[in-house]
Amino acid sequence: MNALLNTLRGNVRQYGMIIALAAIVILFQISTEGVLLKPLNVSNLVVQNAQILILAIGMVIVIVARHIDLSVGSVAAFVGAASAIMMTQYDFPWWLAVFLGLLIGTAIGAWHGFWVAYVGIPAFIVTLASMLLFRGLTLVVLKGATVGGLPEPFKAIGNGFLPEIGPDTGFHNLTLLIAVAAVAVLIVLEVRRRNAQAAYNFDVLPFPLFVTKLVLLTVVIMYFAYLLADARGLPIVGLILGGLIVVYTFIMNRTVFGRHVYAIGGNVDAATMSGVNTKRVDFLVMMNMGLLSGLAGIVTTARLTAANPKAGVNFELDAIAAAFIGGAAVTGGVGTVVGAIIGGLVMGVLNNGMSLLGVSIDWQQAIKGLVLLLAVAFDVWNKRRTAGAGGAGAESAEPSAPPPDKLAEEIEAMEAELSVDAPSDTSKT
C-alpha cells in the first residue's frame, strides 16, 4: 500500500491527468447516454483531433526547451495551401506535394530557429511575427479563396482508413491485428524495462500493481481498437500519430539530443558550461516544430479536402494548452510527449463531448479556458507541496541504498576504472 502511495505521489502529475481524462470520458459517456464511445464517434474523435495532437508533440518539446511557438496554425495553413496549389495548379503528384510541403514546413522552422538560437530573439516574438506573416502569405497563395479538387490519395491522409484484409468478420481485421501486435510489443517493452530498472535498484511498481497496469493498458487499447474496428478501421492519421508518439518518445527519453533538450530547459547556463551546444539544440527544436506544423497542415487540408485561408486558426493555442495540461512546465525542463498527447485528448474529448451535449461554441471555449487554468494551478500546487516535502532532512533520513547486486561486478570494474588513481589517458609526460 505504501509502495502504491509512493508511486502515485511520485507521478501524481501524470497519473492525475490520466485519471482526469478517464473521469471526463466517463462523465460524457454517461451524460451523452453512451454516444461518446459509439464506434463512429471514437473514429471521428481521432480524425478530428489528429492535427492538434501532432502539433502538441512538437510544442511540448519546444516548451521543454523553454520556448514557445505561436506560428504553428499559420504555418500549417500556409503549407496546406502551398501543397494544394502545387497539386491543382501545377499538377504535381500528391506524394511530391506532400514531400515539398514538409520541406517548406521544415524550412520555416529553420527560419525560426535561426532567429531564436543564433540571433537571440525570443521565440515568442519570432513566432508571433510568423503567425502574422504566414497567415498573410496563405491568403496571398490562395488569393483569398478556398482551393479544392485535391487528388484522392492526398485526401486519404486526412480521412482515409487502413485497407481491409482477410475474411469478412464484421470487424476491421487489420486494425485488430495491429492492436494485438502493439499490445504484445508494449508488454515486452514494459517487462524488459521493469527488469532493467529492478536490476538497477530503482523503485519499480510492485509486481501485482505492475500486472494490473499492464492489464488495464491492454484492455484500454483493445477496447479502443474494437471500437475503431467496429466502425471503419484505423484511420491513416491514427497510424501516423501512433508512429510519431513512439518516435518522439524515444528521441526525448533515450537519445543524447533528448537529454540535451531537457538539460537546457532545466538550466541553460549549466548546460552551456557542460559543453552542450545550446544554440544548435534550440535551432533543431524550432526546426522540428516547423516540420510537424507542415505535417499538421497537410493532414488538415486533406481532412477538409480543400485548402482554406482560415484553416489552422487557434491551432497554436490548442497545442500549447495540450502541452501544459499534460504537465509541461512554463519554466522549461519538464514535460513529456505522452503527457502532451493526454492533454490533447482531454481537450479533444471536452470538445467532442460538449458538442454532443449541444453546448454552444462560446461556452466550450470558456470551459476549456478554465480547464487549462485549473490544470496548471494543480501543477503549481503540486510542485510547491513536493518542494516542501523534500529538503535537507529527506536526505539524512535515508542513507545510501546498497548498489544493485546484479550489476555489482560491472560497478566494481567501473569503480576501478573511474578511480582517480588510474587515469586512462592522462599522460605523465
Add this chain to the structure above:
Amino acid sequence: MTSPILEMRGITKEFPGVKALSDVNLVVNRGDIHAICGENGAGKSTLMKVLSGVYPHGTYSGDIVFEGETAKFANIRQSEAAGIVIIHQELALIPELSIAENIFLGNETARRGIIDWGRANREAIDLLARVGLRENPLTPVKNLGIGKQQLVEIAKALSKEVKLLILDEPTAALNDDDSQHLLALLEGLKEKGITSIMISHKLNEIEQIADEITIIRDGQSIETLSVAAGGVDEDRIIRGMVGRDLENRFPDHTPAIGDVLFEVRDWTVMHPQDSHREVIRQANLSVRAGEIVGIAGMMGAGRTELARSIFGRSYGSRTSGSLVLDGQELQLSTVTQAIDAGIAYVSEDRKGLGLNLIDDIKTSVTAAALKKLRTGLVVDERKEVVVAEGYRKNLNIKAPSITAGVGKLSGGNQQKVVLSKWMYTDPKLLILDEPTRGIDVGAKYEIYGIIQELARSGRGVLVISSELPELLGLCDRIYTLAEGVITHEFDRSEATQESLMRYMTADARK
C-alpha cells in the same frame, strides 16, 4: 564630539545550519569614517544587512542603538527614514533612467502622485554639486562611467538626508583617479557631519581615510583599532583579519609533481560589455602534472573571470594570450572544445552553472560526457547506471539512490555530483572555483581528499579559494591575484596568510 552615533551590541544572526554572525559588537562615533575589514565571508555584508533592515528586527538577536534610541527596523525603508543609507557593491541604479530619475526613485518629489520634474531636476543639480559631479541631471545613467555612477548613488543617499552612510566596497570597480575622488568626497562629507561606514579590501585606502577600524573574522568582531592612536598599518590589519590557527583539516598528502602540464601566457581578458576594461591583465601561470596550484584573490580580483576565460572563453571579450596543455597550444572558443581538450571547470556557482536542479544524480553525473555513453543515437542506460553507481561509491555521495533529485541533496553531496560529472570527462586539468563554498566541515575534508587524489593521478589542479587556510593546506604553489593582475607566486613553504594577504590587497595596477 565622540559620542557614538551607532552601537550594535551582541548581534547574532543564524541561517539554517550556519551561524553567520556571533555576538558582534560595533561602536561608530559620530562624524567618523569607520572601516570594517575582514576576509571574504567573514560576515561584513551580513552585519550591514542587519543594520539596514534587510534582515528585519526579530530575525537576529542583539540590540542596535542608533542616535541614542533602540532601532527595530522591519525593512530598508524604515532604516532609511532614520537616516541610514547603504550603497551596495553592485550598484542599484537603473541604467535606462536619467540621473534625476534615479536619485529620486522611490522617493519622488511628487504631489498626489504627479511628479514635479522641475523641482526634481533643480534638486538633483544641487545634489550633484555636493558630490562634485558636473553632469546634466537628464543624462541617462548608462552613459556614465562606473565612477560617476558611484557618485550618483551617493547623491541619492544625500537626497534621503543621510546621517550614516554605509559603503560596501565602494572603490572595488573604480580606477585610481575615481577612487581618490571618492575618498576625498567621503572626507568632505565627514566635515559636514555625515558619518560613514566603509567596507573595503583595499587596506591602503582604509589606512588613508579611516578614523577607526573594526575587524570581523569568522562572524565575530575581533577588535577595533583607532588610527589616531597610531601603530595601525597594513600589517597590523592583516594580522587581525587572518589571525586564526590552521587546524588539522587536511588529509595527509605527498605530492608527486611532474613536468609542466598547463601554461597560461600573457593572458589578457576584457570585460564582456566594456571591451576597453581589462579584467585580467597579462597573466602568466603554469600547472605541473600532479600539482595543486592555488589562486588567492579578494572578491572582484578576477579569479572566476580568469578561470572562465580559460574554460573555452565562457567569459570576457577580446581575450588574448595563449594556453598550452601537454605541450600543445590550444585554440579554444567554446566550452565543448575546452572539455574535449581535457579541461574541466567546477563553478563557484553550483546551483546556477553547475547543476540542473530538477535533474537526478544519474543524468547529472553524465551530463558533460554523454558522448562516452552513446551507442548510435541512444544513451546506454545500463552503462550510465553503472557509472553513476561507481561514482556514488567512490566519492561517497550520500543519497537514497542515483535517481534522487540533485536539488534535494546537501551542498557537499551536490558538489560531489559536480566533481563526478567533471571527473567522468577524464580531464587533464581541473579548475576548481571555490570547491568547498557552503559545505560543512566533514564534506570539506572528503573533497580535499578527492582533490589530492586527482593530483596524485597526474592531473593538474587549479584551485581558486577565498579561504586562505584552505589554499595553504591544499596547494603546492599559490598565485596571488589583485585587480586582474598576478602579483606574486608563492611556494608552499614560503606562503603565510599574512604574506598572501599583502599581495592580494596590493595596488596592482601601478
